[in-house]
Amino acid sequence: MKVALYPGSFDPFTYGHIDIIRRTSKLFDKVIVGVYDTPEKKLMFTTGERVELGREAVRDLPDVEVKAFSGLMVEFARKEGVTTVVRGLRVNNDFEFEFDMAMINRKLAPEIELVCLLASPEYQFLSSSMLKEVARLGGDFSDLVPPFVARAVLAKV
Numbered sequence: 600m601k602v603a604l605y606p607g608s609f610d611p612f613t614y615g616h617i618d619i620i621r622r623t624s625k626l627f628d629k630v631i632v633g634v635y636d637t638p639e640k641k642l643m644f645t646t647g648e649r650v651e652l653g654r655e656a657v658r659d660l661p662d663v664e665v666k667a668f669s670g671l672m673v674e675f676a677r678k679e680g681v682t683t684v685v686r687g688l689r690v691n692n693d694f695e696f697e698f699d700m701a702m703i704n705r706k707l708a709p710e711i712e713l714v715c716l717l718a719s720p721e722y723q724f725l726s727s728s729m730l731k732e733v734a735r736l737g738g739d740f741s742d743l744v745p746p747f748v749a750r751a752v753l754a755k756v
Contacts, residue, residue, distance in 0.1 A: 603714070604681040606633035606672050609649050610642050611748050612656045613730060615722035619687040622716055624660050631679050632657065632665040633672065643731055643755050655747055673708035684711055689718045689726070731756075 603623050609616055609632070624630050632653050636646040644652065646667045653665035668675040676684060684704070686697050694715075701713045718725075725743055733740045734752045741749050 600628045600680075601683070602629045602631065602679065602681045603627040603683045603685050604631045604633050604672070604676050604679065605685045606635060606668070606675075608635050608638040608640065608642065608727070609653055610638075610640075610644055610727050611649065611730070611744060611752055612652050613722070613725055613727060613744050613748075615687065615689075615718055615725040615743075617656050617745070618719050618722055619685065619716055620657055620663060621660065623685045624663055626714075627683065628662065630660075630663045630685075631681065632663060633675055634665060634667045635672070636667050636669045640728075643752070648751070652748055652751060656745060671707065673704050673711060676711050677708065681711060684713050686713065686715050687718050688715045689723050 603626070605620055605623055607616065620630060620632060634646060634649045634653060650665050650667050657663040657665060672684070688694055688697060697715060704711065704713065730740050730743055731752070734756050740752070744752065
């Protein structure tokens, strides 16, 4: 069985994340969406809230699980039987960051491959950070996230 891990902070889940998850689910037997519990950024949602939003976002995908993890991503991947880590790329800056992460992860876990999927054109600009800023400033972000995520974001701001 080919198992992929799509790790991230997902604060919050956007249509860009969901697009990558859907596309990944067509390529692998099982997809684990790994919600990293302690990223080095200011979070809007708790780990539990991010996991629940993620589960709601992929409830129609039977071969996708959403789980929280802490510590090294490669250790979580090994524990879950992951063969491939999937990352989404939006712009050049993403490539540089992902390349650096891929090199250290290759050293730590050479048996785990990395696959990068290019973001769909309509999501090239979309980031959770940008979305939260738009929400804080009262802008309309309703077409960037599912309605249940939009309600959750509005409840936080």
